[in-house]
Amino acid sequence: MRKLTLSLFALLAGCGVVYHSPNVREGVVDGAKVRIIELTPETLLAANSQAYNPRSLPAAFRASAGTYGSSDGMESLPNPAHSPEYRPGALETRLPPTPPNDPYRIGVGDVVLLATKTPGNTVSELSGLLAAENRRQGYTVQDDGTIAIPDVGRVRIADMTMEEAETTLFQRLVERQIDPTFSLEVAEFNARRVSIGGAVVNPGVAPITLTPLTLDTAMAKVGGVSAADRDSAVIRIYRDGSLYELPVEDFLRTPAYQKLRLIDGDSVFVDTEYDLAKAQAYFEEQIQLSSTRASIRSEAMTALSQEVAIRRQDLAEQRDNFEARIEYGAEKRDYVFLSGEVVKPGRWPLPYEQTASLADALYDSGGVQAVSGNPRQIYILRGSPDPREFGGITAWHLDGTSATGMMLSTRMQLRPDDVVFVAEQPVTKWDRVLDQISPSLITVPLDNATQ
Structure with a gap:
């Protein structure tokens, strides 16, 4: 075997x-x-x-829809002034001078109310002309500084205090042989404002009223500071061509800084940028472009969104095509x-x-x-x-x-x-x-x- x-x-x-x-x-x-x-x-x-x-993968796998040039119109906008570059050892406090405690002066755009004492008296001659207290009809101060009262005419009250405006109206009513018993008040404050922007919750404007506007009140109107790093954040105030700054930490700790009075035309900006020249350039750009900035940005953002969507679709198609070529062995x-x-x-x-x-x-x-x-x-x-x-x-x-x-x-x-x-x-x-x-x-x- x-x-x-x-x-x-x-x-x-x-x-x-x-x-x-x-x-x-x-x-x-x-x-x-x-x-x-x-x-x-x-x-x-x-x-x-x-x-x-x-x-290497094709460029479509490294590119993103936002890496291309900016959309038409965006280049017309000023560059942001707050781009942190380094953390300073200490922030300087430079406060604006205390403004005089002057009374409020009526301005163009304000709405004033004239009210009679009681209906049916001698002032009833102005029925439909001067606002009755229950009707709350107001008069807007026009761009020439006047309000137009029927049968009384145009009365200039812009840049006047409430007392001066009442005196002027009293004289005009007497001249028209109308009982000058009336009251005057400002219903809407539109003439004098302070703009607030930067690292705040809701950037906007705060009106100047009969009550002085303080820095803490203005910050409260926009929801407060939203900067994540408050140690390096600073409140900058642009007034009459000069730039002042106040560290946010000092503002929060010091009641005297919180009650800093603001005046008409002030611009308040909460920033984490340490270059003072850049911050000042921001305010200058805002002043120069304030009338067109919002419309340009809206149009540019719409165009950019459309352009990004098209580019995103194009990149996705290129990637899909490459993956299909890999699947069928057409790509080395x-x-x-x-x-x-x-x-x-x-x-x-x-x-x-x-x-x-x-x-x-x-x-x-x-x-x-x-x-x-x-x-x-x-x-x-x-x-x-x-x-x-x-x-x-x-x-x-x-x-x-x-x-x-x-x-x-x-x-x-x-x-x-x-x-x-x-x-x-x-x-x-x-x-x-x-x-x-x-x-x-x-x-x-x-x-x-x-x-």
């Missing part, structure tokens, strides 16, 4: 039936020089020294090849814009076969750029059973067209030989019997 088995083995081997195990061996193989180098921390440097530039890409006893043999794509390690490729593909793979025999086959050079093919050998080997696998960089090969276990090789021989041992005697 032994002789029969050996004879059958020799017969099957001669016919090429016996299992041929793939392997890596050093020497001249099929006309190519193969050199096996043990992968160590020292040889790893040589393995990774081969120049390699990973392929670098690969390494996994063979031998790995869970998922095949072609593994190298990533864009960065290198990949041996561990990346192995573990992304399921790793080494747990039963049949031999982790001591892991090879990275790399061809020389010129086959005539020494080596031809270099086989970097890695023993993956040691901690050092596992760490080296995370640092061994792969190159395009590398072949990662994992050899089989010796017992697996014999098992596969027997799997092929056993059916043959049965088949051959049967064939001989039929003869």
